[in-house]
Amino acid sequence: MEIFLSLRTTGLIAGVIGVILLIVGFVADSVRPPEDVVAHADVSTSVVVVQSDFLTISPEGTLSVEGDGEIVAYTARPVDAEAWLAEVDYTEVNSLPDWEVLGTRDVAVPSPTPSPEPSSSTSASASAEAKTDEKKETPSPSPSPEEKESSSASPSPSASPEPAIVPTEADPFIATEGRSTDLWRNSFIATNRLDIAVDSVPTGLTLVVMTEDGSALTGTDLTLTRVVNDDWITPLLWWGAVLVVAGLIALVVLFIDLRPAQARGESWMASRSAEKKGIEKDGSRRSRRAAGAAIPQASLDDAPAITADAATAEEVTEAEADAESGVDASAESDGVLADRDRAAESDGVHGDQDTHADAESTEGVEAGVDHVNDATEGGPDDGPAPDGTEDRS
Amino acid sequence: MRRITAVAMAAAGSAVLLAGCTPAVPVAGVAEPVEVTAAVTDDQSARVQSQTFEELAVADEAKSTKTLDVRVGGDAKVVRGAEYKQQSADDGPKPDVLPADMQAVYVTSADTWPRVMVGVSDQPSEDTTPVVSVWVQDDVDTPYQFRNWAHMVPGATLPAMPGPTVGADELSMDSTIGDDTLQSYVDNYLELLRKGKDDDLNETFADDSYRDQLFTARGVLTEAAKKADGKYVDTVEPEEKSTYALATADGGALIFAPLRIDSSFSVEDAKVSVPAADEPLVDGDLVDKVTHEYLDMVVMYVPPADSEDLPAVVAADHHLVRVSPDGAK
Numbered sequence: 078m079e080i081f082l083s084l085r086t087t088g089l090i091a092g093v094i095g096v097i098l099l100i101v102g103f104v105a106d107s108v109r110p111p112e113d114v115v116a117h118a119d120v121s122t123s124v125v126v127v128q129s130d131f132l133t134i135s136p137e138g139t140l141s142v143e144g145d146g147e148i149v150a151y152t153a154r155p156v157d158a159e160a161w162l163a164e165v166d167y168t169e170v171n172s173l174p175d176w177e178v179l180g181t182r183d184v185a186v187p188s189p190t191p192s193p194e195p196s197s198s199t200s201a202s203a204s205a206e207a208k209t210d211e212k213k214e215t216p217s218p219s220p221s222p223e224e225k226e227s228s229s230a231s232p233s234p235s236a237s238p239e240p241a242i243v244p245t246e247a248d249p250f251i252a253t254e255g256r257s258t259d260l261w262r263n264s265f266i267a268t269n270r271l272d273i274a275v276d277s278v279p280t281g282l283t284l285v286v287m288t289e290d291g292s293a294l295t296g297t298d299l300t301l302t303r304v305v306n307d308d309w310i311t312p313l314l315w316w317g318a319v320l321v322v323a324g325l326i327a328l329v330v331l332f333i334d335l336r337p338a339q340a341r342g343e344s345w346m347a348s349r350s351a352e353k354k355g356i357e358k359d360g361s362r363r364s365r366r367a368a369g370a371a372i373p374q375a376s377l378d379d380a381p382a383i384t385a386d387a388a389t390a391e392e393v394t395e396a397e398a399d400a401e402s403g404v405d406a407s408a409e410s411d412g413v414l415a416d417r418d419r420a421a422e423s424d425g426v427h428g429d430q431d432t433h434a435d436a437e438s439t440e441g442v443e444a445g446v447d448h449v450n451d452a453t454e455g456g457p458d459d460g461p462a463p464d465g466t467e468d469r470s
Numbered sequence: 471m472r473r474i475t476a477v478a479m480a481a482a483g484s485a486v487l488l489a490g491c492t493p494a495v496p497v498a499g500v501a502e503p504v505e506v507t508a509a510v511t512d513d514q515s516a517r518v519q520s521q522t523f524e525e526l527a528v529a530d531e532a533k534s535t536k537t538l539d540v541r542v543g544g545d546a547k548v549v550r551g552a553e554y555k556q557q558s559a560d561d562g563p564k565p566d567v568l569p570a571d572m573q574a575v576y577v578t579s580a581d582t583w584p585r586v587m588v589g590v591s592d593q594p595s596e597d598t599t600p601v602v603s604v605w606v607q608d609d610v611d612t613p614y615q616f617r618n619w620a621h622m623v624p625g626a627t628l629p630a631m632p633g634p635t636v637g638a639d640e641l642s643m644d645s646t647i648g649d650d651t652l653q654s655y656v657d658n659y660l661e662l663l664r665k666g667k668d669d670d671l672n673e674t675f676a677d678d679s680y681r682d683q684l685f686t687a688r689g690v691l692t693e694a695a696k697k698a699d700g701k702y703v704d705t706v707e708p709e710e711k712s713t714y715a716l717a718t719a720d721g722g723a724l725i726f727a728p729l730r731i732d733s734s735f736s737v738e739d740a741k742v743s744v745p746a747a748d749e750p751l752v753d754g755d756l757v758d759k760v761t762h763e764y765l766d767m768v769v770m771y772v773p774p775a776d777s778e779d780l781p782a783v784v785a786a787d788h789h790l791v792r793v794s795p796d797g798a799k
Contacts, residue, residue: 129501154504156581160610173495257613259518262511281504304493 085327092324098317105310110176114301118179120294124167127284129155132275134173134301140284141272141298147289148271151261158283161260167285170297179299261285508577508637509585510614515575515634518605518614519589523570526550526616530565533557544606544617544712545728545765549789555750556790562747566787567594568601568619574628576716576724579637583609586640586714586726590628599624602769602785604726606714617712618728619787620767623678626784629771630719639717643710647723648775652715655772655781656708656727663706663731676782680768684731684788691735700737700758707731721774724784729766731788734759744793752793763792 125142132140142148153161164186172180262282265273271286278284288294510518522541529538535551542550553565569591576588587605594601599622605614622628632638643653662671667685675681688704695702709728716724735742736759744752744760769785 131498133499133501134496154507154509157509157610160583164611172498176495256611257607259510259514259607259613260610262506262514279505280502301496306493 085330088323088327089331090324091320092327095317095320095322095324098313099321100317102310102314102317105307106314109307109310110303110305112303112305114176114303116173116175116177116179116299116301117296118168118170118181118298119296120168120181122166122168122183123288123291123293124162124165125286125294125297126158126162126167126169127286128169128171129278129281129283131171132278132284135299136275137302138275138300139272139298140275141270141300142286142294143270143296143298144288144294145269145292148267148269148286148294149289150265150271150273150284150286151258152263152278152282152284153260154262155281155283157260158285161256162285168294168297170299173299173301176301176303179297181297506635508579508634509581510577510587510637512575512634515577515587515589518587519570519572519575522605522616523568526568529554540613541616543615545709545767545789546616546618548791549619549765552751552789552791556747559747559750562750566601566619566621567598568603569594573600574631575634576631577634577637578640578716579632580640583607584714585614586716587614588716588724588726590622599785602628604714604767606712618726618767620769620785621787622785623680623783626678626782628784629722629724629773631716631724632719641715641717641723643713643715643725645715645723647721647772652723652725652772653710653713655770656713656725656768659768659770659781659783660706660708660729663729674780676780678783678786680783680786680788687733691733695735695737698737698740700735700740702733702735704731704733718771718774720777722777723772725768725770725772727768727770729764729768731764731766733762733764735761748790748793751790754795756793756795759795761794761796762790763794765789765791 120142127140142150162184166183166185169182169184170179171182174180263277263279265271265277273284273286286294286297518541525538525541529535529542529550533554535542535547535554538547538550550565553563556562557564571592572589573592574590576590578585578587585607587607589603589605591601591603593599602620602622603616604618606617607614641652643651643656645652647655658671659675662669662675663681663684665671666688667681688702691702694700707730709730713725713727715726718724738758740758742756742758742760744756744762748762766789767785767787768783770781771784772781773779
């Protein structure tokens, strides 16, 4: 009965724990962040720069740049890229403040400082007069010689830009505004959206992305792989499910009257125990007790059967005292102390198991018989132990 | 109340667990250094060479330098133009054969400009030594441009250079090897060219056929001028702005020094004439004086300070570019 109760209680507790585990597991599963993340940044310049150090953030990711038309990307030594970028406005992708956000930095070409010399010479003034009204509204503080030439209407062939290197199949590099492409080491090209695997960019090189026609790019993305430590969620759910099932079974059992079944079970146990009695081994204490033959027939009414030659009056007295007190009832020698444990349990005194003289043993036997009788007749609850102590139970 | 507290504790625990599962935003680290630290990789240099010789091929076909715009410039363009003119004369000499195949390319590791790239070609023919070609990139916006070439001096050996992965250090002419600057080596050699083989400086440089030929020609022309009561004078001037040096693997230096040599020959009461092959280069009417203008290229190896070898010219060419009655323009 107690076993059933404890099992049922344990099952209920397991069920409660299982529910908690399931709740935690499902909550964790639902808020589990995705492994593939795309960090984005809007861009408004025609050139985007990514330094090699930044690419270490996502060595297996993909950098994408969006814009209209042909988009090209080149790699170069950092020092070369820096020199090339000195003359263009660009956006540098340089940080990852959040998983979904790319940090950028806009870099503009420093405006030319006003020339201290009065070299706004006649030619410069003349050319300035030829400018449109719109240009007059935003005059250049100090036109460079090149700007002067471009503002003039001279058809001189010397004013034509330096011929650009025409890209060929052997040379996929496209000259930007006539600038050399010799610094570029690798190139990538696509239309409207350029995807570059980060691991395809040689280490240590700066990545420069631009539109072929100089129009502004619109945005840039970097795919990242976020390593989420979520290996525990699935096992948690499974364990929770198992415990919930156990709890449900315990709950069902709670509402079923098990007393008939328990009664049947107890009777079956009893019958099984009885059957066992019939097959006790010969010589066992139980079989000897059942047979009764081995139990000495001691008459409580008669005087102690003491052989005169074996005990003196003093010994008898001593034996009787021992029998009355029940202390050190040496049972081993009488062979009847089969229920020694029970007797000891009943009187709460542990025999010291010392062997005494025969007379003492005899008296002890008697005492043992008393114990046996006590135990047989009433059990532990049937009264005080021979030594006068009250039984524990 | 206790139940609420327990639920709150469980929720907080779950939140902590979940927070522990979400990794922090990664931070940029330090990238691996560049594998090829040289200014140009093999692919880049091959691209430059390919475009150079494509451009040259087009110009050679047209016998005109009009198409030499991007990859060929400087002295090379002038010299090539002179060769096209000479080629146009009857039985005129053909332009120098400049092989596109290189047996070695020396690149710089410089972070600044101008930068130099040097190619050593295969041997064009049995009678001709390999050609040392020099490309220069003036700044980041301009392409590498083929500026000069010179044939190797017979018997000379180019020193070992740092590999194309790391590139060679580009040395300023103020750099010193031993107690002397690189510029002083060039100056001394030019002084030797001016003074002739009897000068003490002759012993400070290894023998080379370039200066031997120059001294021989000087002697012949001086003698001829004397016979005509005339005079022969030549001037040798460096083009310092176009002189570059690369460090060699052994700690020496390889100097690429363009020179300008003017040879003036005058006679008294007579009229000078020039060979038929040089006629197309004549600019003006020649009377009693003629000046041959040359754009030469000298490649000099300066051994390291602890070496017992003498500085040596390992490649040099004497390119006639103009013949005029009054000297340099």
